[in-house]
Each structure stands twice: as structure tokens, then as C-alpha cells.
Amino acid sequence: MLRNHFETEHNLFRDAFRSFLNKEVVPHQEEWEEAGVVDRSVWRKAGEMGFLLPWAEEEYGGTALKDFRYEQIMCEELAAINEPGFMIPLHSALCGPYIAEYGNAEQKARWLPGIIRGESILAVAMTEPSAGSDLAGMRTTAVDKGDHFVLNGSKVFISNGLLADLVIVAAKTDPANKHAMGLFVVERGMEGFERGRNLKKLGMKSQDTAELFFNNVKVPKENLLGDAKGGFxxxxxxxxxxxxxxxxxxxxxxxxxxxxxxxxxxxxxxxxxxxxxxxxxxxxxxxxxxxxxxxxxxxxxxxxxxxxxxxxxxxxxxxxxxxxxxxxxxxxxxxxxxxxxxxxxxxxxxxxxxxxxxxxxxxxxxxxxxxxxxxxxxx
Ligand SMILES: Cc1cc2nc3c(=O)[nH]c(=O)nc-3n(C[C@H](O)[C@H](O)[C@H](O)COP(=O)(O)OP(=O)(O)OC[C@H]3O[C@@H](n4cnc5c(N)ncnc54)[C@H](O)[C@@H]3O)c2cc1C
Incomplete structure (x- = not known):
């Protein structure tokens, strides 16, 4: 059936993205599947081509293409080549928007350019070993210590878990209110932030899905997105x-x-x-x-x-x-x-x-x- 909601510019974008995948992704699929993770360099290449967060403002390095049809095209082309590990949609259409939507001007200026260039890979960590569907049942906590929060807990099944440089972590911030949680940007290298093994899965072999552990991680207040109780x-x-x-x-x-x-x-x-x-x-x-x-x-x-x-x-x-x-x-x-x-x-x-x-x-x-x-x- 003919589809009628794409215009010439979308078709051109699709052609460009398809050629990019054929050149930079398809030849590596078997190797990534064996490795259980995609090569970091492909993220940079995608960034150079403008395929990451194309909707972001130009001041951060985006192209301000605020039209979800571009995201749709990328989802479709990745599905067409059956590449589950190179999760542009997770980076661009799920994690990136948390920073653009709930981050303040300083946070956007600090993080978005690297994210758009593919230098900072993103993940979002909600699920825990004992709480998935029931997000309010999560146990990870963030305790306010004045100029920083102290994060404790663990997450599981996190996509991009090994590659991620910035992880948006949901954590409880008020023991009296089960829906009070904050979203904290935990950065690679923060003390007390550890990653577990790459989990073995039925499929999505080229996707690094991992456990993450937070052991008294000091997260500066500057890394909280929006309101400390608004995360849910x-x-x-x-x-x-x-x-x-x-x-x-x-x-x-x-x-x-x-x-x-x-x-x-x-x-x-x-x-x-x-x-x-x-x-x-x-x-x-x-x-x-x-x-x-x-x-x-x-x-x-x-x-x-x-x-x-x-x-x-x-x-x-x-x-x-x-x-x-x-x-x-x-x-x-x-x-x-x-x-x-x-x-x-x-x-x-x-x-x-x-x-x-x-x-x-x-x-x-x-x-x-x-x-x-x-x-x-x-x-
Ligand atoms: C490969 C992979 C990648 C993932 N990536 C991420 C990620 O990047 N970040 C992240 O945070 N999470 C991620 N997840 C976690 C995923 O979102 C959860 O596994 C999912 O939400 C289900 O939670 P659960 O596994 O705890 O199952 P449970 O919540 O324990 O559910 C078990 C069963 O109970 C059913 N059930 C639960 N509640 C109800 C209800 N109210 N009514 C009826 N049935 C119910 C469920 O439908 C399911 O059939 C990933 C998981 C996998 C496997």
C-alpha cells in the first residue's frame, strides 16, 4: 500500500540514512553480534552525518528538524536491516529528549553537543531486579546532601549499559512518597558507579544490555534533571x-x-x-x-x-x-x-x-x- 505522509525531503533523508547504514553498519553486523556490542566509532560517524538528535536546536549542533517522521525513518531503516544493537532511537528519541525537555540551559549546553556528535552515548536506567512494570516499586534512592545527592541501588537490563557515557538514572527521593523520584545524570567514571556483565540474551545480540550498580555515588545537584520529585x-x-x-x-x-x-x-x-x-x-x-x-x-x-x-x-x-x-x-x-x-x-x-x-x-x-x-x- 502506498504511504502518503512522506515528502521529498523525507525520502532524501531516507536515502542518505540507508547509504550510511549500508556503508557503516551492514558490513559490521556479524562482528558486533559476536562482540555483544557495537563499535563506539559508529556513533561518532552517525553524529558527523547529523543522524543523532536531528530535532535539537542548531546552537547545540542539531539541525532543528522537529518532525517525528525523521525518527520514524531511522527506526524503519534499522529494522529493515535487522540491526538491534545500534540503538539510535534510544539515544535520540528517548534519552536525548529528557535532557532537552527537563534539563536547564547550563545542562543542555554542557551535554547536548557531545550527545549530538556521538561522543557521549546515552542510556536510561529505570528497571531494577525487583521492579520493572511497577516503576514506583523501585528501591534505588537519592539522598539530598546539600550540594549533591548520594545515590544507592542497582539497575538491570539497561540498553547501552556498557557503552553509555551518560546514564539517566531514576531514583527515589522521598521515603514517604512512592512516586517521588528524580532523574539523575550519572557520568562515566563517577566514583561508586560500576557496571556488571554484558547479559546473555535470546536475541539483540549486538546490544550491550547490562546491570548497573550505584554505591554511594555522589551526584552533583547540577546533574539533576528538573524537579527532584518530578521524575515519575x-x-x-x-x-x-x-x-x-x-x-x-x-x-x-x-x-x-x-x-x-x-x-x-x-x-x-x-x-x-x-x-x-x-x-x-x-x-x-x-x-x-x-x-x-x-x-x-x-x-x-x-x-x-x-x-x-x-x-x-x-x-x-x-x-x-x-x-x-x-x-x-x-x-x-x-x-x-x-x-x-x-x-x-x-x-x-x-x-x-x-x-x-x-x-x-x-x-x-x-x-x-x-x-x-x-x-x-x-x-
Ligand atoms: C533486552 C532488554 C532491554 C531493556 N532495556 C531497558 C533500558 O534500557 N532501561 C530500562 O530501564 N529498562 C530496560 N529493560 C527493562 C524492561 O523495560 C522491563 O523488562 C519491562 O518493563 C518488564 O519489567 P520486568 O522485566 O520487571 O517484568 P515484570 O514487571 O516482573 O512482569 C512480569 C510479568 O507480569 C506482568 N505484569 C506486571 N504487572 C502487571 C499488571 N499490572 N497487570 C497485568 N500483568 C502484569 C507483565 O506483563 C509480565 O508478563 C530492558 C529489558 C530487556 C530484556
């Missing part, structure tokens, strides 16, 4: 945009999985005919084609609504729920239609299957999306 609200506010990036990537990932499957079933023969000729194959593929088209229209509309600041948390949750569930269904059917070869790592559908599963879990599970949507229905 800030997180909730930003999650809608994060969920939209998940949706953009999920539809593109489903499209890539469908294409890989179509190519395969046309070639593969069973009972003297291409697998594509079985009615079961054609019907499965037709169902997927239809559902992806429907999901794409919905997601594109969400992007345009978001550009006008009209995307509600409930609709963003709908987008994440629908598209990530669809992605997982498509990769599963894709593996099935590949037969045993679909289970082999050398086949793209196998990696797509492994990479997709997390999409229904992180940035809020499908169940939490249903909670948000149903709350909006005043049930």
Missing part, C-alpha cells in the same frame, strides 16, 4: 514517544520479515512445487500483508498526530501493543514457512524472530499497554 511524571510523559518508536520499528520489522518469507517460499520447493503455491502459504502471507498495511496506516497517523502534539499515551499504547504483537506473529509464521531453515541463525528470519520477542516486553509489556488503554476507557 517525566518518565510517564516520555514513554508515549518511546512507544511510538517501538511501533515504527515493529511495523518495518514485520515488513522485512514478510519480504524475507515471500522470497524464500518462491524459491523453496516441496512436493514438486514452490512452497508459495500451497494455499496455506498464500493465505498466511495474504493475512500478514493485510495486517501490516493496516498497522502501517495507523502508525503513520500516530506519527502525524505526535507531530501536532496530539498523540495520547493511550493511543501510543495501542500502537505499541498492536504492532509488536503483529511483529511477533509475522516472524513466527515466517519461521514456520521457512521450515527447519528458519531455525538456523544464518537465515535472516531466524535472527528477526530472536530480536522481535523483546518488543512485547520492554518499554512496557503488552499487559501494561492494555492497562493503559483500558484506564483510558474509564473501566
Amino acid at each position: 511524571f517525566y518518565l510517564m510523559n516520555m514513554l508515549a514517544q518511546e512507544r511510538l518508536t517501538n511501533a515504527c520499528g515493529a511495523v518495518a520489522g514485520a515488513e522485512a520479515a514478510l519480504n524475507a518469507t515471500v522470497d524464500y517460499v518462491k524459491e523453496r520447493k516441496a512436493f514438486d512445487r514452490p512452497v508459495a503455491h500451497f494455499q496455506n502459504t498464500r493465505f498466511k502471507l495474504a493475512e500478514m500483508r493485510t495486517q501490516i498495511d493496516v498497522a502501517q496506516v495507523f502508525t503513520d497517523r500516530c506519527v502525524m498526530d505526535h507531530n501536532q502534539k496530539k498523540l495520547t499515551p493511550e493511543v501510543a499504547a495501542e500502537a505499541k501493543l498492536f504492532t509488536t504483537e503483529l511483529l511477533c506473529k509475522v516472524v513466527d509464521e515466517g519461521v514456520q514457512l521457512h521450515g527447519g531453515w528458519g531455525y538456523m541463525w544464518e537465515y535472516p528470519i531466524c535472527r528477526m524472530y530472536a530480536n522481535a520477542r523483546i518488543q512485547r516486553i520492554f518499554a512496557g509489556t503488552s499487559e501494561i499497554m492494555k492497562e493503559i488503554i483500558s484506564r483510558g476507557m474509564k473501566l
